[in-house]
Amino acid sequence: MGSPDALIRATVNRLGARLGHGLADAAAELAVLAQDAPERLRQEWDLFQEEVQAEADRLEHGETTTADGAVAAPSQEQSSQERIDLLRATVAEISRALEVKP
Known part of the structure; x- marks a missing residue:
C-alpha cells in the first residue's frame, strides 16, 4: 500500500x-430543461388564458361547465355559490391536468 499522503x-x-461525471450529467439535463422551460411555460400560460376567456364567455351567456369541461344547460335556479363551486372544480381540474403533462 502507498503512503498516507498518496492514499489521501x-x-x-x-x-x-x-x-465530476454525475455533476456533468446533471448540468446537461438542467441546461436542456432551462432551454425548454420558458417556451413551455408560455404555451401553458396561453392555453390557460384561452380557457379562462372561453369560460368567461360561457358564463356571460348563462352557460356553465362541468369539471370535465362539458357545457351544462343554463339553469335559472342555480345559485351564485353553485356557480362558484363549479368554477373552483374546473380550475382544480385544469390545475391537475397541467401538473400531469410532461
Whole structure:
C-alpha cells in the first residue's frame, strides 16, 4: 500500500472523478430543461388564458361547465355559490391536468 499522503490524494482524485461525471450529467439535463422551460411555460400560460376567456364567455351567456369541461344547460335556479363551486372544480381540474403533462 502507498503512503498516507498518496492514499489521501488518490481518494480525492477518485471522488472528484466520480462526482465530476454525475455533476456533468446533471448540468446537461438542467441546461436542456432551462432551454425548454420558458417556451413551455408560455404555451401553458396561453392555453390557460384561452380557457379562462372561453369560460368567461360561457358564463356571460348563462352557460356553465362541468369539471370535465362539458357545457351544462343554463339553469335559472342555480345559485351564485353553485356557480362558484363549479368554477373552483374546473380550475382544480385544469390545475391537475397541467401538473400531469410532461
